[in-house]
Amino acid sequence: MDPTLLRTPLFDWHVAQGARMVDFAGWAMPVQYTSIIHEHTVTRSAVAITDISHMGRLRFEGPGAAVFLAEMLTRRVADMELGQIRYSLMTNDQGGILEDVLVGYYHDSYGQPFYVVVVNAGNRQKIVDWINVHLPRERAEVPGREVIFTDLSRLWAMFAIQGPKSVEVMQPLVNIDLQWMRYYRGTRVQWLHPGAQRQGGIISRTGYTGEDGFELSVGAEIAPAIWQAILDQGKPFGIVPCGLGARDTLRMEAGMPLYGHELSEQINPFEAGLGFACHLVGYDFPGRDALLRIQKEPLRRVRIGLEMSGQRVPRQGYPILSSGQLVGEVTSGTFSPTLKKPIAIGSVAPAVSKPGTELQVDLRGRAEPARVIEFPFYQRDRRRV
Amino acid sequence: MSLDPKLLQYTSTHEWIHFADRPGGVMTATVGLSDFAIHAMTDLVHIDLPEPGRGVQAGKPFGEVESVKAVSDLYSPVDGEIIEVNMALITPDPKTTFVNLDPLTHDPYGIGWLVKIRVKSGGQSELFDYATYKKQCDEAD
Numbered sequence: 362m363d364p365t366l367l368r369t370p371l372f373d374w375h376v377a378q379g380a381r382m383v384d385f386a387g388w389a390m391p392v393q394y395t396s397i398i399h400e401h402t403v404t405r406s407a408v409a410i411t412d413i414s415h416m417g418r419l420r421f422e423g424p425g426a427a428v429f430l431a432e433m434l435t436r437r438v439a440d441m442e443l444g445q446i447r448y449s450l451m452t453n454d455q456g457g458i459l460e461d462v463l464v465g466y467y468h469d470s471y472g473q474p475f476y477v478v479v480v481n482a483g484n485r486q487k488i489v490d491w492i493n494v495h496l497p498r499e500r501a502e503v504p505g506r507e508v509i510f511t512d513l514s515r516l517w518a519m520f521a522i523q524g525p526k527s528v529e530v531m532q533p534l535v536n537i538d539l540q541w542m543r544y545y546r547g548t549r550v551q552w553l554h555p556g557a558q559r560q561g562g563i564i565s566r567t568g569y570t571g572e573d574g575f576e577l578s579v580g581a582e583i584a585p586a587i588w589q590a591i592l593d594q595g596k597p598f599g600i601v602p603c604g605l606g607a608r609d610t611l612r613m614e615a616g617m618p619l620y621g622h623e624l625s626e627q628i629n630p631f632e633a634g635l636g637f638a639c640h641l642v643g644y645d646f647p648g649r650d651a652l653l654r655i656q657k658e659p660l661r662r663v664r665i666g667l668e669m670s671g672q673r674v675p676r677q678g679y680p681i682l683s684s685g686q687l688v689g690e691v692t693s694g695t696f697s698p699t700l701k702k703p704i705a706i707g708s709v710a711p712a713v714s715k716p717g718t719e720l721q722v723d724l725r726g727r728a729e730p731a732r733v734i735e736f737p738f739y740q741r742d743r744r745r746v
Numbered sequence: 747m748s749l750d751p752k753l754l755q756y757t758s759t760h761e762w763i764h765f766a767d768r769p770g771g772v773m774t775a776t777v778g779l780s781d782f783a784i785h786a787m788t789d790l791v792h793i794d795l796p797e798p799g800r801g802v803q804a805g806k807p808f809g810e811v812e813s814v815k816a817v818s819d820l821y822s823p824v825d826g827e828i829i830e831v832n833m834a835l836i837t838p839d840p841k842t843t844f845v846n847l848d849p850l851t852h853d854p855y856g857i858g859w860l861v862k863i864r865v866k867s868g869g870q871s872e873l874f875d876y877a878t879y880k881k882q883c884d885e886a887d
Binding site for chain 1: 792810812814815842
């Protein structure tokens with residue numbers, strides 16, 4: 362293992378478990394502990410825990426924080442209630458997607474409000490630089506409109522607990538009633554475990570799997586103790602640790618985009634199917650004027666889901682054809698453990714994007730049939746929640 | 747009945763080969779994929795094998811094996827002709843219409859063999875005995 366890779370507070374645990382460690386955006390991360398299909402299946406049927414401490418967490422506070430974020434993100438921030446979380450984008454001046462984020466609005470143990478913006482590990486430095494460009498000292502220190510920006514990424518570990526048994530596993534470990542926490546809500550909590558050393562953290566009902574579940578921010582020094590406490594609580598439910606391999610197959614089944622695959626600076630939010638995350642009236646953010654213009658133009662391409670009839674798996678970059686003509690390309694592909702067939706997410710010309718359209722994917726020189734299907738590939742039974 | 751992996755020869759691309767003399771002086775070989783390779787891939791979802799009768803060349807791909815994460819070519823260790831393909835690995839279960847790769851995953855030196863080749867004299871990949879192959883794998887791991 363490359364010793365220059367960054368390590369999460371759980372690194373030693375992963376290695377001791379015999380996880381297969383890989384370089385993920387400069388971090389040594391477990392891609393799988395046993396089998397991707399197994400870890401995926403247990404997440405869908407019971408519960409699994411994933412170390413996502415590589416994700417970037419950026420904190421904004423001070424009287425000017427709300428307006429500053431509103432001027433950085435494509436989505437409204439100023440109207441968020443305490444405890445609310447929103448999916449949003451950051452765009453460059455041309456309207457290309459710089460990053461997709463979750464922004465949460467919380468208050469600390471002294472009652473002071475703050476925002477946390479969660480970014481992808483691979484984009485963290487880019488976004489920190491982008492923020493610093495837009496938040497020079499003279500902007501950050503305007504009296505009465507101060508903005509304090511802190512990169513918490515290395516100070517806090519982050520875990521995802523995902524699956525239909527998530528509430529049962531997490532409830533004994535927190536001092537709030539999780540049953541009533543709505544999706545895309547979060548709050549500061551006390552960890553009810555001696556290993557937490559009376560520290561608090563953040564829990565939110567969010568995830569990247571299409572299942573019910575939570576994401577936790579935990580102080581780095583107590584992270585191994587909390588991780589173990591969750592595994593102990595989850596034991597009766599058959600909890601397993603889940604690596605980034607299954608995290609990827611789970612998000613694909615849920616039809617969720619991933620930066621570097623479905624999203625890039627060359628793609629605008631409308632082409633990515635993320636127009637809902639753009640509020641173009643109100644605050645001016647980088648790329649807003651470009652997006653106002655792009656919004657009036659016809660789409661060049663559309664993000665679609667594909668279901669294969671064969672067993673060969675489409676991969677990123679494979680050409681998508683319609684009657685032999687190139688109409689787009691695969692952005693993500695995998696074997697879906699739930700559907701037991703290969704699936705893909707692709708970007709194609711609007712004319713061939715309607716669900717039911719029969720297309721082909723060029724799988725290393727052999728065109729194989731694919732059908733456009735509606736997102737998501739998998740939807741949980743929400744009556745269980 | 748599985749072959750003893752210690753008695754097989756291996757390519758650097760993780761195929762194993764077992765030579766057998768047949769009556770009439772015809773040299774045939776059974777080719778499979780090593781346990782190391784299968785463990786490294788995990789979650790096999792598809793395999794593509796050639797039709798019997800097709801010619802193969804040492805060091806050239808004769809098929810592919812695919813896991814959730816990636817696809818890998820299968821390389822022939824010898825020159826020759828495919829005389830038999832392991833149908834168990836390419837016949838879909840009529841109920842699930844899905845090919846079950848468990849034989850390959852769980853018994854790569856037995857019922858999970860891939861192809862049988864009529865060996866032609868000529869090209870042959872560099873082959874390693876079990877100890878040498880295992881050492882290479884341990885170093886790569």
